[in-house]
Structures are given as C-alpha cells and as structure tokens.
Amino acid sequence: MEQMTEGDLTxxxxxxxxxxxxxxxxxxxxxxxxxxxxxxxxxxLTDAEWMTGIRFLTDAGHITxxxxxxxxxxxxxxxxxxxxxxxxxxxxxxxxxxxxxLGPFYVPGSPERAYDESMVEYADGGxxxxxxxxxxxxxxxxxxxxxxxxxxxxxxxxxxxxQPDEQPATNLRGLYRTDAEGRFRIRTVRPVPYPIPDDGPVxxxxxxxxxxxxxxxxxxxxxxADGFEPVVTHLFDRTSAYLDSDTVFGVKxxxxxxxxxxxxxxxxxxxxxxxxxxxxx
Amino acid sequence: MEQMTEGDLTxxxxxxxxxxxxxxxxxxxxxxxxxxxxxxxxxxLTDAEWMTGIRFLTDAGHITxxxxxxxxxxxxxxxxxxxxxxxxxxxxxxxxxxxxxLGPFYVPGSPERAYDESMVEYADGGxxxxxxxxxxxxxxxxxxxxxxxxxxxxxxxxxxxxQPDEQPATNLRGLYRTDAEGRFRIRTVRPVPYPIPDDGPVxxxxxxxxxxxxxxxxxxxxxxADGFEPVVTHLFDRTSAYLDSDTVFGVKxxxxxxxxxxxxxxxxxxxxxxxxxxxxx
Numbered sequence: 076m077e078q079m080t081e082g083d084l085t086x087x088x089x090x091x092x093x094x095x096x097x098x099x100x101x102x103x104x105x106x107x108x109x110x111x112x113x114x115x116x117x118x119x120l121t122d123a124e125w126m127t128g129i130r131f132l133t134d135a136g137h138i139t140x141x142x143x144x145x146x147x148x149x150x151x152x153x154x155x156x157x158x159x160x161x162x163x164x165x166x167x168x169x170x171x172x173x174x175x176x177l178g179p180f181y182v183p184g185s186p187e188r189a190y191d192e193s194m195v196e197y198a199d200g201g202x203x204x205x206x207x208x209x210x211x212x213x214x215x216x217x218x219x220x221x222x223x224x225x226x227x228x229x230x231x232x233x234x235x236x237x238q239p240d241e242q243p244a245t246n247l248r249g250l251y252r253t254d255a256e257g258r259f260r261i262r263t264v265r266p267v268p269y270p271i272p273d274d275g276p277v278x279x280x281x282x283x284x285x286x287x288x289x290x291x292x293x294x295x296x297x298x299x300a301d302g303f304e305p306v307v308t309h310l311f312d313r314t315s316a317y318l319d320s321d322t323v324f325g326v327k328x329x330x331x332x333x334x335x336x337x338x339x340x341x342x343x344x345x346x347x348x349x350x351x352x353x354x355x356x
Numbered sequence: 357m358e359q360m361t362e363g364d365l366t367x368x369x370x371x372x373x374x375x376x377x378x379x380x381x382x383x384x385x386x387x388x389x390x391x392x393x394x395x396x397x398x399x400x401l402t403d404a405e406w407m408t409g410i411r412f413l414t415d416a417g418h419i420t421x422x423x424x425x426x427x428x429x430x431x432x433x434x435x436x437x438x439x440x441x442x443x444x445x446x447x448x449x450x451x452x453x454x455x456x457x458l459g460p461f462y463v464p465g466s467p468e469r470a471y472d473e474s475m476v477e478y479a480d481g482g483x484x485x486x487x488x489x490x491x492x493x494x495x496x497x498x499x500x501x502x503x504x505x506x507x508x509x510x511x512x513x514x515x516x517x518x519q520p521d522e523q524p525a526t527n528l529r530g531l532y533r534t535d536a537e538g539r540f541r542i543r544t545v546r547p548v549p550y551p552i553p554d555d556g557p558v559x560x561x562x563x564x565x566x567x568x569x570x571x572x573x574x575x576x577x578x579x580x581a582d583g584f585e586p587v588v589t590h591l592f593d594r595t596s597a598y599l600d601s602d603t604v605f606g607v608k609x610x611x612x613x614x615x616x617x618x619x620x621x622x623x624x625x626x627x628x629x630x631x632x633x634x635x636x637x
Contacts, residue, residue, distance in 0.1 A: 079454070079608050081442050088435035088605060094566030104565055106399045110391040115439050117388045125431070125440045132427045136417010146413045150406070152388055154369035158396050159406045161362050172362070230459055284385055285375030324369060327360055 085112040108308075134276040144179055148277040151176065151323035152286075157286035163305070170213045171351040175243070175309045175325045178295065181233040182205050184312055185224060188249035194225065196246040199262025201230030204334055204342035209257040210298055211349050214249060217257025218350065221300035225249050227293070232269040265342055266292040271323065281322065291317040291326055296348070303350035310346050362529065366393040375503035414555050416436030419556040423517075425460055429558040432457060432604035433567075434441040445587070451494045452632040456508055456590045456606045459576065461515040465487050466505060469530035473507065482545025485615055485623035487591070490538040491579055492630050496540025502581035504529050506542060508574070513550040546615055547573040552604065562603065572607055574596040577629070584631035591627050 088108050093332075095101035114120070114167045135145040150156045156176045166173040188194055210221035226248045235242040253259050273281060273288035281288050292315035299305035311318060311331045318326050334342040369389050389511035395401075416426040431437045439459045445455040469475055476482075477495035491502035507529045509515045516523040534540050554562060554569035562569050573596035590601060592612045599607050615623040 079442065081439060081446070084435055084442060084605060091567060091601070091605075092565055095564070096566055097564070100564060103399050106395050110395040111434060111436055112399075112439055113393040114387050115436060115443060118384050118389075119443055120384070120440050121442050122440060123451065124384065128429045129431065129559075131427070132413065133417065133420050133425070134422055136414065139414050139417055142416070144410070146410045146417075150410065153392060154365055154390055155396060156406070158362060158393055159403060161360065161365060162400055163403050166363070195494070205392055253629070264529065274425075283381060284373055284374070285377055286372060320372070324365060324372075334562055347617050 076237060081112075081116055086107070088112070118327070129282070131276050131285075133284060138275040143272060143275075145177055145275050145277055148271055148275075149280075151178075151271070152277055152281060154324040157324040160307075164304075169317065170349055171304075172298070172306050172308055172348045173327045173329050174307050175327060175330065176323060177307050178323075178325075180228075181226065181295065181297075182236050182237055182244075182248065184244050185226065185248035187249050188251055188261075189257075189327065190251070191256055191260040191262060192249070192251075193247035194245075194247050195243075195262065195264055196243040197229060197235075199229040199231050199242075199264065201267070202334075202342055203340070204263055204265045205265060205337070206261040206294065206344050206346060208259060208346040208348065210259065210300065211251045211257060211347055212303070213351060215255070218300045219255045219257055221252055221253040221257065221259075221298060221303075221348075221350070223251040223253070223261070223348075224297040224299075225251060225263075227266045228261065228297045230270055231265060231266055232267055263294070265292050266312060266315075268292045286322060288322050289317045289320075290323060291315040291321045293325070297341055297346045298350065300350060304351050304353050306348065306350060309349070310344070312344075362393075362397055362574045366390070369393070375484060394636055398567055412561070415557040415623075422471065426556050428460055429552055429556075430561075432459075432552070432561060435605040437603040441588075445585075451630055452585075453579070453587050453629045454588055454608045454610050455588050456608060456611065457604060458588050458605075459606075462507060462519055462576065462578075463517050463525075463529065465509065465525050466531050469532055469542075470534070471535055471539075472541040472543060473530070473532075474522050475528050475530035475542065476545055477524040478510060478516075478522075480512050480523075480545065482509040482548070483615075483623055484621070485542060485544055485546045485625060485628060486618070487540070487542040487575065487625050489540060489627040489629065491534045491540065491581065492538060492628055493584070494630060498534070499584065500534055500536045500538055501582045501631075502538065502540075502579060502584075502611040502631070504532040504534070504540055504542070504629075505578040505580075506532060506544075507576045508544065509550055509628050511545060511548055513548055516637035517629075531555060542601075544575070547575050547593060549573045567603060568598075568601065570598045570601075571604060572602045573597040574606070579629045579631065581631060585633050587631060590627070591625065593625075 093164040139145045144163040210218045270288040292312040334344045337343040415521045491499045515528040549571040571592040574590040615625045618624040
C-alpha cells in the first residue's frame with residue numbers, strides 16, 4: 076500500500092485551506108502553512124524540539140498580560156516587527172524619514188506642550204538636552220502646524236508607564252507642533268539604553284542564542300500633518316552603546332544623530348523630519 | 357543615504373544568530389527566521405494582520421492550561437504534528453505499520469488487562485466490538501509479549517480524561533500483551549467521531565477557513581516490543597465520517613479497517629501491527 080509522503084501531507088493541508096471563504100485569509104494561511112512545513116522539513120524537526128516549541132509558546136502566553144506582551148517581544152527580537160514595518164512603510168523613493176517600530180511603551184493622549192517647553196516632570200539626573208529641527212515636505216518646503224507625538228525613557232532606563240509609582244504618568248511625553256517655519260523645539264533629557272523585559276521565554280531565547288536584551292538609546296516620534304503620511308520613527312544617539320546590535324533591529328543609519336554641547340551646557344540634537352505626501356491628498 | 361531593504365534586514369537578523377553557542381539551535385533558529393520573514397514578505401503582511409496574529413497567539417496562550425493545550429491543537433490542525441511525526445517516524449521502506457500523532461488525550465499508566473479482557477468500565481451505549489490481530493516483525497514472524505497501550509473515546513464522544521465526573525478514569529484504556537503466537541484480543545466498543553475542542557482561537561480559525569473540527573472515529577495504540585521501534589498509531593473505522601477530512605490530518609489509508617459483525621452480535625475488527633527492528637537492536 077502507498078505510504079503518505081511529507082509532500083503529500085503538505086499538499087493535503089493546503090488543499091483543505093481552499094475552502095476558506097475570504098481570499099486574503101486563504102492566501103495568508105496557505106503561505107503560512109507552506110513556510111511552517113518547509114521549516115520543519117528543512118531542519119528535520121525532532122519530537123523533542125517540537126515539544127520545546129509548544130512549551131515556549133505556552134510560557135509566552137502565560138507571562139503575557141495587560142502590561143506585558145511577550146509575543147510582541149518575540150516578534151521584535153526575531154526582526155519580524157521591523158520587517159512588517161518596512162513592508163508597509165518603507166520608502167519607495169529616498170528622501171522621507173525612515174520609520175521604525177512603535178514599541179510596547181507608546182501611550183496615547185500625551186499632553187500638548189508649547190514650542191521649547193520641557194517634557195521633564197521628574198528629576199532623574201539625566202543630561203539636559205534640546206531636540207530641534209524642522210518638519211519638511213520631500214521638496215524641502217517647511218510644514219507649519221505638523222504634530223510631533225514624542226516619548227522616551229528617563230535616565231532610570233524606564234518609561235513613565237513602566238514606573239507608575241515613581242514617575243508622573245506624563246513624564247517625558249509630549250505633543251508638540253511646528254511653528255510657521257516648520258520648526259520644533261523640545262526640552263528633554265538625553266535618552267539612555269535599556270534592556271527589553273528579559274525574565275521570560277524571549278529573554279531565555281536571547282541568552283540561548285548568545286544575544287543581549289539591550290536597545291540603543293533613542294527618542295520615539297510619531298510625526299503627522301494634513302496631506303502627508305504620518306511616520307512612526309526614532310531618533311538615535313550616535314554615542315549610544317548597542318547601535319549595531321539593537322535587540323529589536325530598530326536602528327537605521329539615517330536616524331542616528333549627534334547630541335552636541337550647546338553654549339548653556341544643554342546638549343543640542345538637530346533632526347529634520349521629512350514627510351511623504353499622502354496618497355489620498 | 358542608503359535605506360535598509362527587506363533583504364538587508366533579514367540578513368542582519370540571521371547574522372545576529374551566528375553567536376548561538378549550540379549549533380543545532382543556531383540551525384533551527386536560522387531556518388525559522390528565514391521562513392518567518394519569507395512568509396511576511398510573500399504575503400506583504402499588513403500591520404493589522406500582524407496584530408491579528410499577536411492577538412491569536414495571546415488568546416491561545418490564555419486558554420491553555422493543564423488540561424487544554426491550544427498550541428498543540430494549532431499544530432495538529434495546521435498539519436505540523438503529523439508532519440513532525442512523518443519526519444521522525446516515517447517508514448524508509450514499506451511494511452511497518454504507519455504512525456500517527458499521539459493526540460492530547462493520552463494518559464500514561466493504563467491498567468494491565470488480560471487477553472480478551474474488556475476495557476469497558478462504563479455503560480455508554482456503544483456497539484460492542486473486539487479488536488483482534490497479531491504483532492509481527494517485518495519478515496512476518498510473530499512477536500510474543502509485545503505490549504499494546506490502547507485508548508479510545510466512549511460513545512459519548514469523550515475520552516475518560518475529558519469526563520472525570522462521568523467515566524471511570526481507566527474506562528476504555530488498557531495495557532494488553534500478545535500471546536506466544538503474537539496475537540492480541542481486546543474487548544471494547546466501536547469508537548465514534550468527535551470534534552476537537554473548538555471554543556477557542558483554533559476553533560475560530562477552523563471556522564474562518566471553512567473547516568470543521570471533527571476527527572474520524574479511531575482507536576489509539578502504542579505498540580512496543582524489545583528489539584523493535586515502538587509505533588504510535590491509530591486504527592480507523594472504515595465507515596466513519598470525516599475519514600477524508602480528519603481535522604488533524606491523522607488518517608492514513610493503511611490504518612483504515614473494517615468492523616465486521618461476528619456470530620455473537622459483536623463487531624470484529626482485524627488489524628495486524630508490523631514493527632520495525634530497532635536500530636540499536
């Protein structure tokens with residue numbers, strides 16, 4: 076009697092998916108099964124390794140709650156988040172500011188802050204810094220009234236949302252707007268490197284693969300303006316450790332900037348943001 | 357400035373994995389990342405679809421507990437469990453009985469039962485049946501003293517482990533041994549089709565892909581003997597529904613058998629099991 080081959084089995088699973096009513100779900104599931112099976116065949120996955128994978132996913136599910144998302148950490152550390160970002164927001168021509176991942180520490184509803192206002196609400200010993208620059212269209216013309224939703228960690232290494240008993244909830248968060256010449260000016264402190272939460276299965280996987288859990292120092296920005304595509308991006312400190320080994324693959328060379336001492340002892344970081352015209356606009 | 361491409365990003369993640377101390381883990385993770393990224397690029401995975409995946413895994417993690425294993429159900433219904441089974445236990449030559457998946461309802465430590473003893477401990481209205489056959493080596497010679505660890509569901513559709521308040525814990529479970537001529541004889545009831553647990557994310561995925569949650573009627577067997585490779589397998593009822601659409605891809609044509617009315621009104625199912633010589637033996 077004919078025995079089933081590995082190829083027969085994969086073909087049977089793919090055929091079973093043909094009944095999927097939604098054509099996009101069918102396409103996604105067929106590709107997922109094709110690659111999942113190809114992976115298992117390629118490495119000749121053993122029973123014990125399969126069970127290790129089941130346990131890993133189970134542990135990740137059990138450590139995940141309202142404030143901890145281990146599956147996003149997994150996606151981030153496997154470079155999947157950055158890849159999906161590039162697929163959906165990669166520039167088709169050079170010029171616009173490159174996007175990076177949103178990350179798990181974004182909190183909507185930051186307070187509106189005036190031009191040159193400080194977003195420091197907690198004395199953390201960080202180095203005073205000011206972020207200055209312009210928001211521009213691809214042709215170099217300034218965009219007045221563009222919004223910058225900005226957030227970063229304190230010198231403690233933590234975001235406000237991670238230290239609710241320590242930092243004010245709105246510390247180092249702010250909604251800024253560009254002036255008539257498209258300029259912004261943000262008073263803050265220098266960001267510092269920090270490890271992603273590494274006490275769960277993703278942390279163990281990083282250890283087992285000889286990797287560290289650190290992210291290079293950065294400030295998060297979501298920049299938007301009427302008639303333009305919003306960009307979710309970072310600004311990295313050129314002197315930071317981990318620029319070449321950021322554990323979530325978020326660093327792009329075009330986003331690395333210098334923090335230069337200003338006359339008043341405050342570091343100045345210049346960073347222009349270029350937006351792409353909205354397809355609808 | 358050069359912008360990062362999708363290919364650059366995948367290469368960077370793969371390079372990062374080169375530090376993995378264990379060569380096998382390095383091989384598995386490199387293949388996993390390669391296929392995960394290829395999947396995302398191939399379907400142009402959107403931000404919203406990525407988030408749907410994150411939520412799916414989170415839901416699966418949260419419904420998983422000591423008696424419910426949603427990630428194994430996921431692996432089963434995507435055909436991965438059967439593929440891993442085939443990779444590790446597929447016959448390299450025709451002859452030995454084909455393996456199938458263990459499934460989530462195996463409980464070790466079934467009671468030893470004598471030749472022709474019944475494993476029915478609960479009146480479930482099922483059709484009385486007897487499973488008879490021999491355990492053989494590939495050359496056709498009988499194996500005396502081979503062990504058959506047998507379990508199946510009741511006519512209620514459930515395994516004893518699923519109905520702890522209803523069925524005795526050892527109902528429809530038994531450890532049988534072959535006699536001097538390699539024969540076994542197991543008194544039981546006819547197995548019935550049943551749906552896998554479908555009230556979680558895997559059930560929703562089955563619905564969304566136009567699939568049903570049913571397994572074809574079967575009896576589980578783990579057959580082992582000194583000097584031979586043990587086989588984890590099923591015996592399927594030829595008249596069962598879902599033989600051609602078993603939701604976990606467990607059916608193999610060579611394992612389908614007839615339940616034939618015997619003289620005494622008891623169904624008889626004949627099934628010989630052929631074991632492969634142990635590589636060590």
